Amino acid sequence: MSLEPASLSEAASLIRSRQLSPVQLVEACLERIASSSLNAFISVQPEAAMAAARQAQEAVAKGNYKGPLHGIPIAGKDNIDVLGVPTTAGSRIMNDRLPGEDAFVVAKLRAAGAIIIGKTNLHEFACGTTGVNPHFGPVRNPWDTQRITGGSSSGSAAAVASGEALAALGTDTGGSIRIPAAFCGVVGLKPTYGRVSNGGTVPLSSSLDHVGPLCRNVEDAATVLQAIAGLDPSDGSSVEMPVPDYQAALASGVAGLRIGVPREFFFEGLAGDVDAALREAVRVFEKLGAQLSEVSLPQVDQVSQGVLVMLLSEALAYHETWLAERPQDYGEDVRLRLEVARKNSAVDYINARRLKVEVTSRWRQLFQEIDLLLTPTTTTAPPSISEAQSPRPPSFIKLTNPFNFSGQPAISLPCGFTSEGLPIGMQLVGRAWEETTILRAALAYEQATGWHKRRPPRSS
């Protein structure tokens, strides 16, 4: 019996066979959180989690096993509502908001037997990618606590990497699941836009927001996605599409899959270690029997500008009143980012939306020739916290935000380490609604390389 199972799947198997009790597992996570220096959580709910763990334990004892999330401690992100727990969104603005119900995805997780142990730290209002929060402090990278985790799902990535939770929820508007997953050496999946409800989540930009899982490995991501996917009639962005069996899809491997590697844009200006890791990943897929080819994504160089106009305009529309009444309660980087959006005209916004429609359609055509696209997740490994606190903090969304624009599903998974021992992330992008293809390719790669098994130095 281990109190540090390697993954959600391993823990599930131990719980099912009664070798591990949910009570012990939750206790172990709570202890790791309590002794951690990562600052991954804004709030922890030990009493509620322990009560749920005891219930889960009793249910197992009675033979009422609910499935692979039964008794599994999962971290929420603090822009996703949990009944009775304040949703701060990492801000000083919302810290008195007490949700009257669970977000749709939280309710789905609980229905599948999962236990919410706490709510993770994030870039303020999810509007940035360093994870340096002015009100709750920076989240520290478990691979090097002087470095950032990336954001905005900074605490979720750190918690999963360090074993403070077995999985976490994240939100991704320009890369906020995939970037911290890459920087922390975990798996992060942004599903297709509309696949997972945004109901009960504090919006950043409702046209680009996605909820998804951060996990230790690909199988775990499939398990969490299975639980949270599906129609939410009360969320306008949610789409009624059949939800496939993601576990069943995992076994298919990559032989014969057509994987495109971008000729332009995605491999430009990469750090040497990142470039080398990705080139090696391409060779791994070739050895596994995939068909690799070079492709070009039309208009990809125009996308960042379109994303910024849409994202920040929609964010400003949401924040306008608070920004007028309580400007001092915002961190400076977020406030300036929102203020810049004031210059956007209705025509700017409409043109950005038109570009989105055009790009989505042209890339859909490109993806008739390929099944997946392979890119780095970020151009570099995570910088130091002090570097990220500079007046003009770096942004890491260049390689991820194109797929918020197109709404396509995209995963980040570990594909190597820099000479300094920092994780490197690879991004795989699929056709809309085909998370299955991403997951089976990612699993095959993971099994061939084992990068996901490397764990960070003790974090607490």
Add this chain to the structure above:
Amino acid sequence: MSLEPASLSEAASLIRSRQLSPVQLVEACLERIASSSLNAFISVQPEAAMAAARQAQEAVAKGNYKGPLHGIPIAGKDNIDVLGVPTTAGSRIMNDRLPGEDAFVVAKLRAAGAIIIGKTNLHEFACGTTGVNPHFGPVRNPWDTQRITGGSSSGSAAAVASGEALAALGTDTGGSIRIPAAFCGVVGLKPTYGRVSNGGTVPLSSSLDHVGPLCRNVEDAATVLQAIAGLDPSDGSSVEMPVPDYQAALASGVAGLRIGVPREFFFEGLAGDVDAALREAVRVFEKLGAQLSEVSLPQVDQVSQGVLVMLLSEALAYHETWLAERPQDYGEDVRLRLEVARKNSAVDYINARRLKVEVTSRWRQLFQEIDLLLTPTTTTAPPSISEAQSPRPPSFIKLTNPFNFSGQPAISLPCGFTSEGLPIGMQLVGRAWEETTILRAALAYEQATGWHKRRPPRSS
């Protein structure tokens, strides 16, 4: 054998039984157009129409009758592409544009056997509701040629009312099918947003644009809608929804239908004759066995502002380059309207879209309690052309534009005449995708009252 059949349906019946030849029918329409003073057409295609009429005639002779549009002369609107005929959109800007293919709806009409005889005059770029065109002259109302027809589908309504065509296409972004239908005493149907393709139509505001028919009676509108409804994969606004049999739906009558009559907004500030006609229409429906009740449309008073922000911002995005390079080529009213939209910020536009989503959802709930909403189409009968040419021309979209916002189907049909003999229009609004309910109620009313049978004084 009559060369002035009372309706498309009557003409179809005569053609089918070989009592009327498409050649004679098209000739008669062309003669009426040639001798007309209404200015309903921007271009007429007599050679192409006569060639098509001869083909249609031969097909009938050989027993190849295609159905109720076989050999029927229909007018396009000059913002809808017809292969090889310039699309001016009523402007000086686009008058050298020669379409390389038919608009989706035109191709569908032709496939059903219809003959396009010409393209009708309209408010410049469909961006106004008087139908006074600065480049092609005002369209004149067949009931009083000193009066406007309403717009923007001004020529389409005038042509149908005066027998210059047996049906016409229109476009409706804030009321542009329904208003001229009301002012000219014909039936105008704006289908559900997405039901009929906008492909090959000059956009005004792609979120609010609808293509639909103007006809002499309800049965004719059902026939034309049947031909043009359905998915156009190349048009992003087109939706894949089953297209019902509209003719079959007509027979169902109104007994038991729940018809809501708005308590607020729609009956405020009506001209006396309009108010009286509508009150009488309510009594007719009661006698026919419908269940009438008073209802309130939440937020309806906020809609006009939202529509204007969306409509004019989207129009400005389309016109921006031309407006910068060729401002003098625009009529003053349209140019000023577009210029006003420059002040709209991205946040204004986003808030308008949000209101649209909210209103659509709230009205969908209201329409669980009613099957139809009954309102006037306009608050007054058509004013004089000189009044409409004032520096601040009147707008007539107050009662129609709410349903461009909600995307619900809406019809205008004749429901009486003013003391001056000018037509009055009633609007019936249904649930999204339920044109059938509108059509069956409209037919029952039409049969009970016979208002549609009154014809305008000779127009030529």
